[in-house]
Amino acid sequence: MLKTDLAARAASYASHWEQVETALGRAVLLPDSTKRATFAALATELKTAQTTVITRTNDLEGAQGTRDRVGEPLQDSAALFTAFVRASVPGSPFIPMLPKIPTKNAAAIKWEKILIDLSSIWERLDDADASTYPALSLPVTLSSGVVHTGFAADVAAYSAALTTLRDASSEIKQAQAALRTKGKTAKDAIVAYRALVRTLFPAGHPLRASLP
Numbered sequence: 787m788l789k790t791d792l793a794a795r796a797a798s799y800a801s802h803w804e805q806v807e808t809a810l811g812r813a814v815l816l817p818d819s820t821k822r823a824t825f826a827a828l829a830t831e832l833k834t835a836q837t838t839v840i841t842r843t844n845d846l847e848g849a850q851g852t853r854d855r856v857g858e859p860l861q862d863s864a865a866l867f868t869a870f871v872r873a874s875v876p877g878s879p880f881i882p883m884l885p886k887i888p889t890k891n892a893a894a895i896k897w898e899k900i901l902i903d904l905s906s907i908w909e910r911l912d913d914a915d916a917s918t919y920p921a922l923s924l925p926v927t928l929s930s931g932v933v934h935t936g937f938a939a940d941v942a943a944y945s946a947a948l949t950t951l952r953d954a955s956s957e958i959k960q961a962q963a964a965l966r967t968k969g970k971t972a973k974d975a976i977v978a979y980r981a982l983v984r985t986l987f988p989a990g991h992p993l994r995a996s997l998p
Contacts, residue, residue, distance in 0.1 A: 796829035798998040838961040842954040849950035856940040866928045901941045908934045
């Protein structure tokens with residue numbers, strides 16, 4: 787967040803600026819020709835960027851929680867399902883479909899691909915003709931009690947969390963960059979505006995005394 791909440795300060799200066807123009811009955815421009823409307827728009831942009839950082843940080847933290855909550859159980863289920871298929875339907879078309887299970891500390895994006903792949907294989911196995919695999923009880927239930935619907939739901943949640951992590955991280959960086967650049971512009975404008983108001987009204991004037 788901006789120090790001393792520059793977004794709010796900028797908004798208060800935009801409001802003060804409007805009062806000055808009303809009192810003078812004319813537009814007031816800064817020495818660099820900045821208009822009140824331009825500064826007001828800048829204040830709005832600061833607020834928008836600030837809000838983005840706050841809300842997307844919350845989204846980021848929520849996604850991290852979801853990823854951590856479902857990630858390890860999904861990894862365990864992936865290993866159990868793979869072992870189950872190899873032991874239960876050896877020589878079947880499902881064996882070459884099985885992806886290689888990565889280490890638990892492998893990149894999340896790699897795990898995401900593996901989990902989506904396994905969910906598809908699991909669904910196909912559950913839909914297989916039971917007469918083809920008479921020794922197999924379908925639909926498949928892992929020794930942990932996990933069934934495909936639960937696994938698929940957690941895979942979807944895991945994938946959505948990773949998408950949020952990627953998108954939120956990018957948006958936060960962009961908003962923080964905007965706060966830095968637009969924040970400096972706003973600070974410079976505020977300094978110039980304060981100096982200008984002191985030349986427009988005598989000491990003790992309410993509009994000098996009410997400068998934010």
